[in-house]
Amino acid sequence: MTQAQTGNQIKVHYTGRLDSGQVFDSSADREPLEFTLGQGQLIPGFEAAVTGMQAGDKKTVTIPAEDAYGPRQDELLFSVERSQLPDHIQPEVGQQLQVNQEGQTAVVTISELTDTTMTLDANHPLAGENLTFDLEVVEVA
Structure with a gap:
């Protein structure tokens, strides 16, 4: 199986939660998120978490605010x-x-x-927040 690396087209299901446990976004009940790894389309911590995963892999990762939407300014x-x-x-x-x-x-x-x-x-609504994601890679192409 192919490990996700820069340039790959990735499909991933995810659920994102705040430290409080509140879900702020999820791909449940819809198509998986599709993106090209390494293009900067997503927050850096999300791309780093997916790198090296293979189709079928699941994991939970907490991304500190600095690697998500940054600190509140x-x-x-x-x-x-x-x-x-x-x-x-x-x-x-x-x-x-x-x-x-x-x-x-x-x-x-x-x-x-x-x-x-x-x-x-004008801060992003999730600025200053640590974000926890449950990830499941659906496809690596």
Whole structure:
């Protein structure tokens, strides 16, 4: 059997959990995740965990935040006036919005609201989290 290595097309079923045990994503009840190993399509720790596995192999791996979505960065928090929102949007804490900055679109999460301002968080929602994955390699090609 072929061991997964850079350049291989990989199909893998996975379930991702936080340290609390909460499942944040899973391929259960859908097609396996398909990607080319070594192309940087996935977080580094996930690719490293799959490297060397063969079709049929299963394992559980915990990926530290540094090898997942990185640490939370305070400089990615910023405040804006609520008046900058279109009238049809009623902001709520936890709500995700798309913002355009310097020609680039980014997804931000509303983390705090006052009567006049809102704090937006541009960190990835899983930044600062250690992630545990149950992996099952379905195919290595």
